[in-house]
Amino acid sequence: MIDTDGNQLGIMSVRDALRLAQERDLDLVEVAPSAYPPVCRIMNYGKFRYEQGKREREARKRQKVVDVKELSLTLKTAEHDLAIKTRNAQRILEQGDKVKMSVRFRGREIVHADLARRMLEGIARQLTAVGQVERPPVVEGRQLVMVIAPRPDLAERGGRAERPARSGQAARAAQTDRTEGADRAEQAPGRALEQEKVPVAAPVDGGAEVQAGEPASIEAGEIENAQDEDEPVGSQAVSQDRNG
Numbered sequence: 001m002i003d004t005d006g007n008q009l010g011i012m013s014v015r016d017a018l019r020l021a022q023e024r025d026l027d028l029v030e031v032a033p034s035a036y037p038p039v040c041r042i043m044n045y046g047k048f049r050y051e052q053g054k055r056e057r058e059a060r061k062r063q064k065v066v067d068v069k070e071l072s073l074t075l076k077t078a079e080h081d082l083a084i085k086t087r088n089a090q091r092i093l094e095q096g097d098k099v100k101m102s103v104r105f106r107g108r109e110i111v112h113a114d115l116a117r118r119m120l121e122g123i124a125r126q127l128t129a130v131g132q133v134e135r136p137p138v139v140e141g142r143q144l145v146m147v148i149a150p151r152p153d154l155a156e157r158g159g160r161a162e163r164p165a166r167s168g169q170a171a172r173a174a175q176t177d178r179t180e181g182a183d184r185a186e187q188a189p190g191r192a193l194e195q196e197k198v199p200v201a202a203p204v205d206g207g208a209e210v211q212a213g214e215p216a217s218i219e220a221g222e223i224e225n226a227q228d229e230d231e232p233v234g235s236q237a238v239s240q241d242r243n244g
Contacts, residue, residue, distance in 0.1 A: 002031075002041040011037055068147070070100040075109050075116060082119075086126055093131040093150045103144045116144045124148060 001009040001017055004026065012020075021028040021042045029048075032039035069092050071085050089099045101123060103116035120137045127148060135147035 004042055068098045068100050073103045086123055096150055099148045101146045105142045120146045
């Protein structure tokens with residue numbers, strides 16, 4: 001029998017142990033049922049369960065569940081597809097997970113396992129910034145497998161890649177440029193209207209100049225002379241005969 005302070009009270013009957021727990025308004029808990037004699041302890045069982053659950057939740061927060069994600073290749077994978085696979089592997093490693101790279105052999109391609117090995121080693125060299133080889137390339141059945149794990153420093157950061165944030169000074173400069181551009185766009189129509197109001201001299205018949213915006217004054221005699229000049233000769237002769 002063990003009390004709340006951890007002191008051993010010795011061997012006693014179940015009835016006496018229950019009476020002692022009830023006197024202290026606590027619970028009697030069997031902590032080692034397989035021992036002989038069984039070991040019991042007086043405690044607050046509800047508080048014990050609460051503290052135990054709290055410790056388990058804190059432990060789950062600290063632990064990181066690492067997943068292994070597989071990317072499959074072949075000996076005939078093109079350079080462009082190989083670059084895409086490499087970028088996907090980099091993204092997975094930045095998230096804190098492991099990458100399993102496998103090269104599948106078809107038919108007699110297994111005799112060229114050295115080519116697949118060189119392919120995986122090249123991918124591993126490109127991923128040295130975010131990962132390290134946990135398992136070198138080995139042949140498993142009809143495929144060559146390599147496992148890459150994230151770097152320890154990347155795992156400590158929570159498995160997220162850091163991206164440079166835009167500085168406040170650059171953002172303010174961009175906002176100032178947009179404001180000045182809007183002001184210039186608003187002032188442009190006003191300047192165009194001012195240019196239209198500038199007087200321009202326009203030549204008229206007789207060498208006289210009339211300012212733009214002012215009506216041109218023409219004598220009545222000049223209009224009659226102009227009409228006489230435009231009238232055909234035959235019509236003048238007919239009008240003289242009629243008068244005679």
